[in-house]
Amino acid sequence: MPENTCCVCGEPGVHSLGGRWFCERHHQTATRERRGAWRSNLGLILALVVFVGLVYAVDSFVQPAFTPSTLLLTGVLLAIVPALIWLGVFYQQDRLEPEPKGFVLGVFLLGALLAAAVGIPLVENVFRVSDWLYADTLTTILGGILVVGFAQEFLKYAAVRYSMYNSAEFDESTDGVVYATAAGLGYATVLNVMFVVQNGGVDLGLGVIRMAVVALAQAGFAGITGYFLGRAKFEHESIWWMPLGITLAAVANGLFNWVRGEVTRGGVSLSGGAANPWSGLILAAVVAFICLGAVSWLIHRNVKSALAAK
Ligand SMILES: [Zn+2]
Numbered sequence: 001m002p003e004n005t006c007c008v009c010g011e012p013g014v015h016s017l018g019g020r021w022f023c024e025r026h027h028q029t030a031t032r033e034r035r036g037a038w039r040s041n042l043g044l045i046l047a048l049v050v051f052v053g054l055v056y057a058v059d060s061f062v063q064p065a066f067t068p069s070t071l072l073l074t075g076v077l078l079a080i081v082p083a084l085i086w087l088g089v090f091y092q093q094d095r096l097e098p099e100p101k102g103f104v105l106g107v108f109l110l111g112a113l114l115a116a117a118v119g120i121p122l123v124e125n126v127f128r129v130s131d132w133l134y135a136d137t138l139t140t141i142l143g144g145i146l147v148v149g150f151a152q153e154f155l156k157y158a159a160v161r162y163s164m165y166n167s168a169e170f171d172e173s174t175d176g177v178v179y180a181t182a183a184g185l186g187y188a189t190v191l192n193v194m195f196v197v198q199n200g201g202v203d204l205g206l207g208v209i210r211m212a213v214v215a216l217a218q219a220g221f222a223g224i225t226g227y228f229l230g231r232a233k234f235e236h237e238s239i240w241w242m243p244l245g246i247t248l249a250a251v252a253n254g255l256f257n258w259v260r261g262e263v264t265r266g267g268v269s270l271s272g273g274a275a276n277p278w279s280g281l282i283l284a285a286v287v288a289f290i291c292l293g294a295v296s297w298l299i300h301r302n303v304k305s306a307l308a309a310k
Pocket residue numbers: 006007008009010011022023024025026027
């Protein structure tokens with residue numbers, strides 16, 4: 001492709017920005033700020049915390065009785081809720097500047113598929129992390145970053161990079177974060193469903209906290225990768241740019257896993273061994289807020305300086 005063609009559609013470029021060329025239309029979309037993406041991420045965080053509180057309250061006060069199969073079914077349904085909340089808030093926010101809904105759902109499903117077909121088998125069966133990850137602090141941190149973190153973050157990156165990234169629908173600087181978050185929630189949903197199935201259902205109150213933690217963390221770290229993806233598409237970045245983004249996300253992922261273990265001590269299990277599951281949820285909500293807030297702020301700053309340079 002010649003130097004001065006639009007990096008989104010390949011038509012003749014008329015504006016240059018960050019070392020890339022854009023046609024008139026895509027220069028506009030690339031410098032458009034989509035506040036809706038941040039609102040849906042904020043909505044996800046708040047709605048998940050409320051949802052967890054409600055399920056926990058129902059579980060404590062009503063103490064519903066389950067048969068093994070209804071317990072399993074309820075667990076699987078709960079595992080899907082975080083993604084439904086995000087998609088719901090996203091579509092609500094997205095009416096004004098719509099992203100094709102099928103594509104967002106498609107990347108979500110691709111993230112789920114990569115988790116089920118590659119990520120979880122790799123981490124659980126090839127590396128067998130559950131056998132050694134929690135042996136000692138250093139192992140937990142290094143294994144969490146180098147094995148679990150890199151596997152998860154690379155696959156979420158791949159779900160966007162080898163699908164939407166090359167499409168003309170990937171035309172706004174926020175799109176990296178939107179699609180990566182979708183992939184992250186796809187990954188989280190499969191992790192949560194697997195957890196429910198492996199345990200034959202979950203204690204509702206504790207199970208729903210764990211699911212929200214996984215969803216928030218996976219969405220938050222995916223947001224980091226998504227920011228790097230967006231800049232890689234719309235600006236000329238050096239060769240280490242994308243590896244740096246995935247590494248940052250993997251480091252955040254591994255460190256989070258360790259800190260969560262420290263603050264919840266005992267973890268969340270069927271037998272109710274959790275010393276303090278709520279602190280894990282608060283930690284995950286804060287981490288997701290910081291990750292997704294930081295990338296939104298960085299995009300806001302990039303768009304502003306791009307417009308100022310015009
Ligand atoms: Zn164009």
